[in-house]
Amino acid sequence: MEAQINLNSFSLRVLPYSRIVGQKTLKLGLELAFIAPRLGGVLISGHRGTGKSTTARAFSIMVSKSMPVTLPINATEDRVIGGWKIDALMNRKARPQPGLLEDANGKLLYIDEVNLLDDHIVNIILDVTSTGILTIQREGRNESKPIQFMLVGTMNPEEGNLRPQLLDRFGLMADISIEKDINIRSQILQTVLEFDAAIFELQQKKKSSWITQAYKDNNYCYQSLITAREKFADTTLSTDNKEVCIHIAMGFQSESHRGDYILALAARALAAREGMSAVTIEHIRTVAPLALQHRRQNFNQSWNKNDDDLLTRLISKYE
Amino acid sequence: MVPGLKGILILDAHPQLLVLMKDILSEIISIVVNPPDHVYLSSIEDEDTLWGNKSISSFLPSYTGLLRENNGLPRIVTIPDITRLSLAAQRACVVSIGSDIISLERHGQHESWIxxxxxxxxxxRRDIGDVSPHLLDRFTLRLQSPLTTDISDYEQFSCSMNSDNWKIGLASINKPWPVWDDKFLSFVAAMFPNATSMRRDITLARLTIALARIKGQIQxxxxxxxxxxxxxxxxPEAKRYHNHISYNQDTIDGDKDIEPFTDISEPQSVGNLSEPSKLLKKDVDEVISSKQESDIELFDNTDILIEDLYPEDKIISNHDIYSLQIPISTHKFRIKPQGVHIGVKSATTxxxxxxxxxxxxxxxxxxxRRSKKGKLKLFLSDLKSYRRLTVSKSILxxxxxxxxLKEVDLEKVLEYHFQWAYKERSPIVIIQVGIEREDALYELRAYKIEMKNVLSPNMAKALNAFPGKATPLAHGFELVLKTLQNILNRGRNTINAARxxxxxDGRGNVPLNASYTLNYPYGIKREGIEDTLSIADKIRDFQRLESFVISPLISTYVNLPLNIAGALDASFEVIDTYLYKR
Known part of the structure; x- marks a missing residue:
């Protein structure tokens, strides 16, 4: 494993996914979106300094062995949709330059601070995610191509919220907050400092057993996700449990039909993650906050105890 | 060096001190890595200035951009006043400071770098509420400037930094990484129990590691x-621990004099940011100088009361005014554009x-396009026009x-003013006082909603908010004051009329301080009312402001709204009975 470690690699700058402490909901959301790509991605909402970006990047490194395709908040239209290679143009050669949406085809498209994106860029992303087709009609290009990517965005709600249309494009939403448990905070510190020390060892041209083991664990986690993804197609959702999904989505006044569909899909993905062949009500209960939080009427508020109570009441009818 | 400590915010720094700190930092970086480049950011940088452009002809050469690094060589970006930073620069800071990777995807540029x-x-400190908390959080390392205004102190400090002694520690850059134990972790983890971010814990831990490394310690x-x-x-002062480690070659080479970490206190009793530390800080930089007190005299001679270095925790942020989101344009067909341009867009006119x-x-x-040499051939689709900051001439x-106002039909009461706002195409700001909140504690504060115009779909929701149990009228007036200051006094804003x-009914029962601290007021009499009138006096001083006070039908304390109207020099009227809901 160490032979593969290149200090200049961007990937090595990010804490390995297997070493991330806590963040259970967020990790579950990312893993479910990987197992069932039709979920459409994950929106990670949380206050500053809660490890949103680190977790998203670490996940991408684990599943694709590279940093995610990153769409920065100041990206211009030509780089998002695609344009021409300017250097080639200056030499009288017209060579298309793929945009970030095309680069992300089949991969993870990561948008840091998604709520700070220019509205114009948001509209472009909405068009592509809703149709699954990237249409380039600019600067003399006229092309259409099918595109599918796992959309992962992070946002700090202090900076304002997303438009409901874009919110709906994220299959799942993980709302994360700072850890209050001193023991978990200590573990987070331990991990960060160990990672710093490990990077220092590599800079000193030494081997790092910590990094080696972390990457081994990454690989183990990745293999389990691949297994779950293969099993996903065979995981079933009974008619009764479909009704449960619909009942819950309606109970939360989900603003579109996507709510019950995503809930059912996520529950199947979780069942596959656990190696089970059929969805149980407990699976539905576990994924409901991820699938419905941003589809509720009061989507600006975090999932809270009232939501938990409502979920329990809605499910109790079927238990 | 230790990662994650590259965002440094100095509170109340005199410009000369900032330059001095920049020079010192530059020298440190030069010793450890390479001499850094220097960049200053202010209020005028736009996206293109920050991120550069590709070369497209000999007379339009490539421009690197202030924030694009030169093949990984170090760089220091100095921001003399973060409250005046341009929106583009603020957004750049948020995505750049502390980031593992920076991605640039602009106008044909496609790069990523560490x-x-x-x-x-x-x-x-006074203005910190004007900065996005999100942006402030990126500055993990905080320092308090000494209160001295004597420039000679800085010069003296600068001379002392020319001593070679303090540089010795930096030579230990390749020494082994120091080890730590669980007690250390628990102690640090408990230091910031109320912080909203883990960055402070991590910063403290990393700073400790950095200091130990500078001293060449193994533990x-x-x-x-x-x-x-x-x-x-x-x-706090009571917990101050005297460091007896001498900073000499013996210590660097061996481990004598080193005391492993022991649990020095009850973690919960230390570092609660809700209480200002009583520490008299005599030497902000004493750790870096590592007890070379004879060399560093500036801070020794200046008694500084260190309050906590995260003052944004204790104030109500005006952040909704200073959001990092790109503002929505309210005037699409402006004849004479007046806002500051913040970018370009395809021209439609x-x-x-x-x-x-x-x-x-x-x-x-x-x-x-086979254009003739030396002559440009323009197509209509080439035309770009400026994207400008939103400006309006009036505001409601x-x-x-x-x-x-529980029984009042607000839409009817405000109809006259809404007609004015519609005619003027004015944006509208609503300060909500005494609204119901899920957490009743937050009813002690007023809240501000901004709307593009009177037709905003949020208008009905805002007007029909449910009343709460408290009336933080003084805080509402404070928000009005801040809003007016922002609109009428700030930068090149062009609003020339505010209504x-x-x-x-004037019965504010929450003192301003209670709104800030979120402590329930007990035994309050007129404090909330006095606070309100005091702020109203300040609001009256604004030019180009027209004020109205509208009071419900009341049988008692009728003088309260009248007093407010008097303090504001405002027109006063009472709501007619027919405007009450039946």
Whole structure:
């Protein structure tokens, strides 16, 4: 494993996914979106300094062995949709330059601070995610191509919220907050400092057993996700449990039909993650906050105890 | 060096001190890595200035951009006043400081790099509420400037930094990474129990490691963590621990004099940021100087009361005014654009054409357009116009005290003012006082909603908010004051008329301080009312402001709304009975 470690690699700058402490909901959301790509991605909402970006990047490194395709908040239209290679143009050669949406085809498209994106860029992303087709009609290009990517965005709600249309494009939403448990905070510190020390060892041209083991664990986690993804197609959702999904989505006044569909899909993905062949009500209960939080009427508020109570009441009818 | 400590914010720094700090940091970086580049950011940088452009002709050479690094060479970005930073620069800071990777995807540029930039910013404590908390959080390392205004102190300090002694520690850059134990972790983890971010814990831990490394130690000691905590202003005087480690070659080479970390206190009792530290900070930089007290005299001679270095925790942020989101344009067909341009867009009319971006967008096609040498061939699609900051000529500010208007039809009461706002195409600000909140504690504060115009779909929801149990009228007036200051006094804003309409019975029962601290007021008599009148006096001083006070039908305390109207020099009227809901 160490032979593969290149200090200049961007990937090595990010804490390995297997070493991330806590963040259970967020990790579950990312893993479910990987197992069932039709979920459409994950929106990670949380206050500053809660490890949103680190977790998203670490996940991408684990599943694709590279940093995610990153769409920065100041990206211009030509780089998002695609344009021409300017250097080639200056030499009288017209060579298309793929945009970030095309680069992300089949991969993870990561948008840091998604709520700070220019509205114009948001509209472009909405068009592509809703149709699954990237249409380039600019600067003399006229092309259409099918595109599918796992959309992962992070946002700090202090900076304002997303438009409901874009919110709906994220299959799942993980709302994360700072850890209050001193023991978990200590573990987070331990991990960060160990990672710093490990990077220092590599800079000193030494081997790092910590990094080696972390990457081994990454690989183990990745293999389990691949297994779950293969099993996903065979995981079933009974008619009764479909009704449960619909009942819950309606109970939360989900603003579109996507709510019950995503809930059912996520529950199947979780069942596959656990190696089970059929969805149980407990699976539905576990994924409901991820699938419905941003589809509720009061989507600006975090999932809270009232939501938990409502979920329990809605499910109790079927238990 | 230790990662994650590259965002440094100095509170209340004199400009000369900031320059001095920049020079010192530059020297440190030069010793450890390479001499850094220097960049200053202010209020005028736009996206293109920050991120550069590709070369497209000999007369339009490539421009690197202030934030693009030169092949990984170190760089120091200095921000003399973070409150005046341009929106583009603020957004760049948020995505760049502390990031593992920076991605640039602009106008044909497609690059990613591992940042090697140090950020050194100054901010006055008084104005820190004007900066996005999100942006402030990126500055993990905080320092308090000494209160001295004597420039000679800085010069003296500068001379002392020329001593070679303090540089010895930096030579230990390749020494082994120090080890730590669980007690250290538990102690640090408990230092910031109320912080909203883990960055502070991590910063303290990393700073401790950095200090230990500078001293060449192989193990974290009590002294290291106390020194680091002192630098961050979170150790009270009583917990101060005297570091006896001498900074000499013996210590660097061996481990004598090193005390492993022991549990020095009850963690919960230290560093609670809700209470200002009582520490008299005599030496902000004493750890870096590592007890060379004879060399560093500036801070020794200046007694500084270190309050906590995260003052944004204790104030109500005006952040909704200073959001990092790109503002929505309210005037699509402006005849004479007046806002500051913040970017470009494809032109739809021939007004406000951005000449250089237009040339830039056309020039890349000249080879395939077969243009004659030396002459540009422009197409209509090349035209770019400026994207400008939203400006309006007038604004309507409504302060609505919901606790006094339970039966009132607000839309009818405000109809006259809404007609004015519609005619003027004015944006509207609603200050909500006394609205119901899920957590009743937050009913002690007023809240501000901004709307593009009177037709905003949020208007009905805002007007029909449910009344709460408290009336933080003084805080509502404070928000009005801040809003007016922002609109009428700030930068090149072009609003030349503001209309303030206040609907209240004047019975504010929450003192301003209670709104800030979120502590329930007990035994309050007129404090909330006096606070309100005091702020109203300040609001009256604004030019180009027209004020109205509208009071519900009341049988008692009728003088309260009248007093407010008097303090504001406002027109006063009472709501007619027919405007009450039946």
């Amino acid at each position: 940042p090697n930039t140090w950020w050194l910013a100054a901010c006055s 974290i000691t009590n002294a290291d963590v106390i020194d680091a905590a002192e630098l961050l202003g979170v150790i 021939l007004s406000d054409i951005a000449i250089v971006p237009t040339i830039l967008s056309s020039i890349i096609y000249q080879p395939i 500010i409504l302060l609505i005290d919901y606790t006094s 303030l309409v206040i609907l209240t």
